[in-house]
Amino acid sequence: MKKKMLSSLVGLAAVGLLVGCGNNSAETDSSVQKVGILQYMEHKSLDKAREGFIAELKDEGYEDGKNIKIDSLNSQGDQANLKSMSEKLVKEKSDVILTIATPAAISVATETTDIPIIFTAVTDAVSAGLVDSNEKPGKNITGTSDMVPIDKQTNLLLSIVPDAKTIGIIYNSSEENSVIQAKLAKEAIEKKGVKVKESTVTSTNDVQQVMTALAGEVDGVYIPTDNTLANTMETVGEIARNKKLPIVTGSAEDVKVGALATYGLDYEKLGRQTGKLAVKILKGEAKPADLTVDTPTDLDLVVNEDMAKALGIDPSTIK
Numbered sequence: 001m002k003k004k005m006l007s008s009l010v011g012l013a014a015v016g017l018l019v020g021c022g023n024n025s026a027e028t029d030s031s032v033q034k035v036g037i038l039q040y041m042e043h044k045s046l047d048k049a050r051e052g053f054i055a056e057l058k059d060e061g062y063e064d065g066k067n068i069k070i071d072s073l074n075s076q077g078d079q080a081n082l083k084s085m086s087e088k089l090v091k092e093k094s095d096v097i098l099t100i101a102t103p104a105a106i107s108v109a110t111e112t113t114d115i116p117i118i119f120t121a122v123t124d125a126v127s128a129g130l131v132d133s134n135e136k137p138g139k140n141i142t143g144t145s146d147m148v149p150i151d152k153q154t155n156l157l158l159s160i161v162p163d164a165k166t167i168g169i170i171y172n173s174s175e176e177n178s179v180i181q182a183k184l185a186k187e188a189i190e191k192k193g194v195k196v197k198e199s200t201v202t203s204t205n206d207v208q209q210v211m212t213a214l215a216g217e218v219d220g221v222y223i224p225t226d227n228t229l230a231n232t233m234e235t236v237g238e239i240a241r242n243k244k245l246p247i248v249t250g251s252a253e254d255v256k257v258g259a260l261a262t263y264g265l266d267y268e269k270l271g272r273q274t275g276k277l278a279v280k281i282l283k284g285e286a287k288p289a290d291l292t293v294d295t296p297t298d299l300d301l302v303v304n305e306d307m308a309k310a311l312g313i314d315p316s317t318i319k
Contacts, residue, residue, distance in 0.1 A: 031067060032066075032067060032068060032069055033062075033067065033068050033069070033095040033096075033282055034068070034069050034071065034092060034093065034094040034095050035057070035062075035064075035068050035069070035070045035071070035094060035095065035096055035097075035098065035278070035282075036070075036071050036073075036089035036092065036094035036096070036097040036098070037050060037053075037070060037071065037072040037073065037097070037098045037099075037100070038073050038074075038075065038082070038085055038086060038089060038097065038098070038099050038100065038104045038107070038108055039072070039073070039074045039075070039100040039101070039104060040074075040075055040077060040082070040100060040101035040102075040103045040104040040227060041074065041075065041076055041077035041101070041227055041231060042074055042076065042231075043227065043230040043231045043233075043253075044230070044253040044254075044256070044257065044267075045121065045225070045230055045251045045253040045254070045267045046100050046101055046121055046227070046230075046267070048253060048266075048267035048268040048271060049100055049120045049121050049267045049268070049270055049271035049274070050072070050098075050100055050271060051268060051271060052267065052268035052269060052270065052271025052272040052274070052275065053098055053120065053271040053272070053274050053275045053278070054070065054271075054275070055268075055271075055272065055275070056271065056272040056273075056274075056275025056276060056279070057275050057278065057279065060275070060276075060279045062279065062282060068282075071088075071089065071092065071094070073085040073088070073089070075103075075104065075107075077227070077228075077231075079103075082103060082104060082107040083107060085107075086104075086107040086108045086110070086111045087111055089108065090108070090111045090112045090115060093115070094115055095115075095116070095281075095282060096115070096116045096117070096118060096278050096281050096282060097112075097115055097116070097117050097118070098118050098119075098120065098274065098278065099117060099118070099119045099120075099143075100119075100120055100121050101121045101122065101177075101227055102119075102121075102122045102123070102128050102130075102175070102176050102177050103175075104119075105117065105119040105122055105125075105128070105130055105141070105143070106128060106129070106130065109130055109139075109140075109141055112140070113139070113140055114140060115140065116140055116141075116281045116287065116288050117140055117141040117142075117143075117288065118141070118142065118143045118274055118277055118278050118281070118288070119141065119142075119143030119144070119274075120143050120144045120146070120270055120271060120273075120274040121144075121146045121225075121267065121270070122143060122144075122145055122146065122177065123145060123146055123147050123176075123177035123180055123181060123225065124145070124147065124176070124177065124180050125137075125141075125143070125145060125293055127176065127180060128176055131293060134292060134293040135292050135293075136289070136292075137288055137289055137291065137292070137293060138289050139288065139289060140287075140288050140289070141288050142277060142288040142289070142291040142292070142293055143274055143277065143293060143294070144270050144273050144274045144277070144293065144294040144295070144296075145293055145294070145295050145296075146177075146225055146250075146251075146265060146267070146270060146296065147295060147296075148181075148225060148250045148251075148262075148263070148264060148265060148296075148299070149263055149299060150181060150184045150185050150188055150224075150250075151188050152263045153185075153222065153248050153249075153250065153262055153263055153264075154167075154185050154188040154189050154192075154222060154248070155188075155192075156248055156261060156262070156263060156301075156318070157220050157222055157246065157248035158189070158192055158194065158220075159318075159319070160220065160246045160248070160260070160261070160313065160318060161219050161220040161246055163219075164194055164218075164219035164220055165194065165195060165219060166194065166195040166196070166197050166217065166218045166219055167189050167194055167195070167196055167197070167218055167219065167220050167221070167222060168196075168197045168198075168199060168214045168215075168217065168218035168220070168221040168222070169182050169185055169186060169189075169196060169197070169198050169199070169221070169222050169223070169224075170198075170199045170200070170201065170210065170211060170214055170221060170223055170229065170236075171200060171201070171223065171224050171226045171228075171229065172200065172201050172202065172203075172226050172227070172228040172229065173200035173201070173202065174202060175226055175227060175228065177224070177225060177226070177227075178224045178225075178226040181224030181225065181226075181250060182198065182224055185222050185224065186198065189222070197214065197217055197218050199211075199213070199214045201228060201229075203228065204228055204231055204232050207228065207229065207232040207235060207236065208232075208235050208239070211235070211236050211239050212239055215239050215240065215243040215245050216243070218245070219245075220245065220246045220247070220248070221240070221245060221246070221247045221248075222247075222248050222249075223236070223247060223248075223249045223250065223254065223259065224249075224250045225249075225250035225251045226250070229249075229254070230251060230253070230254055233249075233254045233257045233258040233259065234257055234258050235258075236258050236259070237257065237258020237259065237307065238258070240258065240259070240260070240307070240311075241307065241310050241311070244311050244312065245311075246260045246261075246311055246313070247259040247260050248260060248261055248262050249262050249264070250262065250264065251264050251265070251267070252264035252265065252266060252267075252300065252302040253267060255302045255303070255304050256302070256304065258304075258307070259304060259307070260303070260304055260307050260308060260311065260313070260318075261301070261302060261303045261304065261308075261318050262301075262302055263299055263300070263301055263302075264299065264300065264302055265296040265298065265299055266296075266298060266300070269296070269297070269298055270296055273294050273296075273297065274294075277291050277294065301318075301319070303315050303318050
């Protein structure tokens with residue numbers, strides 16, 4: 001009995017050892033590349049960029065659970081989360097890290113100068129200190145910019161309210177992207193002889209109060225591609241609807257949930273552009289320093305027809 005029991009235990013131990021070895025082999029399979037993703041916060045534009053990125057990888061033959069392992073993290077706009085998540089992706093020795101929005105890109109870039117970083121939804125990578133130049137990034141980071149045609153967007157707003165005396169601009173003053181765009185928008189509007197009223201927020205908690213106050217002082221509102229405002233666009237849209245106030249935004253996704261119109265980019269397509277850059281790195285064809293920062297290839301006029309009708313505007317007149 002004792003001999004049989006001992007034999008059985010030895011057999012079980014051997015099986016366990018084999019199973020353990022098998023699991024380790026799968027986890028350390030060198031043919032499976034690690035793709036880290038750090039998204040600044042959750043809203044439609046950034047979500048679409050992430051979805052487009054993953055879809056492009058799959059179309060190029062890189063599929064999660066097969067030949068790549070994707071670790072997708074979202075800091076929900078929290079700086080402490082950004083740091084700890086950046087450290088995690090670097091510690092895991094990702095083969096490439098996608099960062100979505102400027103704060104995420106800066107956070108990961110602070111943690112590593114070796115691991116290739118790809119960014120998207122970053123307006124001005126040079127001003128953010130991420131790259132030396134868009135043409136020659138010069139570091140371990142490159143990506144795609146969501147810089148939009150602000151002159152065209154502000155002209156669109158002024159064409160909708162041609163008799164406007166004052167245009168409002170609302171944005172988060174702590175978002176580098178938004179500060180840059182707001183400055184450009186202010187300059188463009190004032191060149192047309194129209195006054196600008198700027199209002200800033202520091203978090204989503206401020207938006208309703210600040211937007212309500214602004215709506216009572218202006219004839220139209222411009223909102224850049226701002227993460228905080230995008231996260232509260234439904235609230236902003238309700239205020240605009242009640243005040244009969246046209247809003248032009250930097251993002252097409254914002255129009256779908258509350259603004260009136262824009263000449264904007266498709267963030268899913270931008271994510272796909274970003275995915276193409278990542279594929280070149282995963283294949284070993286290029287390094288970030290050699291890949292120029294891409295800009296949107298497609299810009300479309302997007303009109304929220306329901307909002308237009310609510311404001312008493314014929315959608316067909318918006319051009």
